[in-house]
Amino acid sequence: MQLEAALPxxxxxxxHARVLAKVHEAALAGNALPSHPRAVIGASWQRMRRLGLDPDRGAPVPTLVPEQLEARRRGSGLAAVLPALRGGLISLAEQAAHIMAVVDADGRVLWRDGSTAVRRRADALGFVEGVDWHENSAGTNAIGTALVTRHPVQVYSAEHYVRNQHDWTCAAAPLHDPRDGRLLGVVDLSGPASTVHPTTLALVDAVAKLAEAHLRTTHLSELERLRGLASPLLTKVKGRAVIADPHGWIAASAGLVPVGRIALPNGATAGRNWLPAYGNCLLEPLPGGWLVRLTEEEDTPPTRVVLDLRSARDSTLRASGPAGTWSHRLSPRHAEMLYVLALHREGRSASELSRDLFGDAGRTVTVRAEMSRMRRHFGGILLGRPYRFADDVEVVVERPADGGDVLPHSVAPAVRD
Structure with a gap:
């Protein structure tokens, strides 16, 4: 994905700031725009107008008290990458009159470092540790808009929806957990509008990727430790079985063709479970993972599937049938693909899905790879030739109250249409 800087x-x-101010005021007044904002900004402004956000004050939310802030820090999953983020950005922030902020997936500012003078200006703005800087509270801004779009974003001057942020520029990049693709939060560089620079966004994105690489290395080490436990244990297990970490990544298997990952249910519990990849299974807890035993019972695939898209933050697939209920958090790309398939129960070819997702019928290799991955995860639910939900499965889509908020991060033509 090509990064788009706020300043041409x-x-x-x-x-440029004066031009943006005229566009901003015309948009708020409902007048003809002298020029059009960038697509990411225009889409965010539309969300703010639908929300009815006050362009002068935003929607102030109480700041976290110290005890709440510490609890958020511990549960965010971001403390492990804080040294990498600080090492990559703090010296630049201090030299370039910026501050670095690390924000959780809900938009709460957890840590803030950098220029002392700029921190004082941020204090006056209300941009402090514990504040809610999501779009729904603070309007269009790099932090909140990156959380919604799941892409790096730079916002300059009057591109901010709330007027008291027009003296600022900010660039933010999302941070994902490589184990399950979950959005952890964002890292941001903010400063006075006069300090705007087109390369800032690329730098922030590069540091975010380094932080994610650190998490990936840590995960591989954890998986290797689990593998050391798994190998002797599997020699004592009768029948087919796998050992997986809590996120479904396979450490070892017996009697089965090895795969990289299986879709475990959210909040997996010990006992009998139905897994899309294997059917009826028994889950037994292990230190750092699960022993998954395949049973010889007849497979009972689900009869009803619910695609829950009500949350802008997480999308979930819930399946239910004779074997019980199973739910799994979806990646943004898989949520898009399942939504398109839910709209087209008759099925879609690889070229049609390519056009639905990318506006280009030629990206069939990417589509086939993703569909192969999904069918491994959700076997018994999805079929091929054409790609579709199984004919005997009832499919229900749960949408947010405002239809324009379905998968707000998506730029797929079929979703936006």
């Missing part, structure tokens, strides 16, 4: 190459920052 060669543009004069002050002149």
């Amino acid at each position: 190459v060669g543009a004069d920052p002050r002149r």
Whole structure:
């Protein structure tokens, strides 16, 4: 994905800020726009207008008290990458009159470092540790908009929806957990509008990727430790079985063709479970994972599937049938694909899905790879040739109250249409 800087190459920052201010005021007044904002900004402004957000004050939410802030920090999953983020950005933030903020997936500012003078200005703005800086509270801004779109975003001057942020520029990139693709939060560099620079976004994105790489290395080490436990244990197990970590990544298997990952239910519990990849199974807890034993019972695939898209943050697939109920958090791409298939029960070819997702019928290799991955995860629910939900499965889509908020991070033509 190509990163789009807020300031066009060669543009004069002050002149560009004046143009943006005229566009912003025209948009709020409902008048004809003298020019159009960038697509990511225009889409965010539309969300703010649908929300009825006050462009002068936003929607202030009480700041976390110290005890709540510490609890958020511990549960965020971001403390492990804080040294990498600070090492990559703090020196630049201090030299370039910026501050670095690390924000959780709900938009709460957990840590803030950098220029002392800019921190004082941020205090006056209300941009402090514990504050809610999601779009729903603070309007269009790099932090909140990156949380919604799941992409790196730079916002400059009057691109901010709330007027008291027009003196600022910010660039933020999302941070994902490589174990399950879950959005952990964002890292952001913010400073006075006069300090805007087109390369800031690329730098923030690069540091975010380094932090994710650190998490990936840590996960591989954890999986290797589990593998050391698994190998002697599997020699004593009769029948087919796998040992997986809590996120479904396979450490070892017996009697089965090895796969990289299986879809475990959210909040998996010991005992009998139905897994899309294997059917009826028994789950037994292990230190750092699960022993999954395949039973010889007849497979009882689900008869009803619910695609829950009501949350802008997480999408979930819930399946129910004679064997019980199973639910799994979806990646943004898989949520898009399942939504399209739910809209087209007759099925879609690889070229049609490519056009639905990318606006280009030629990206069939990518589509086939993702569909192969999904069918391994959700076997018994999805069929091929054409790609579709199984004919005897009832499919229900749960949407947010405002239809425009379905998968707000998605730019897929079929979703936006």
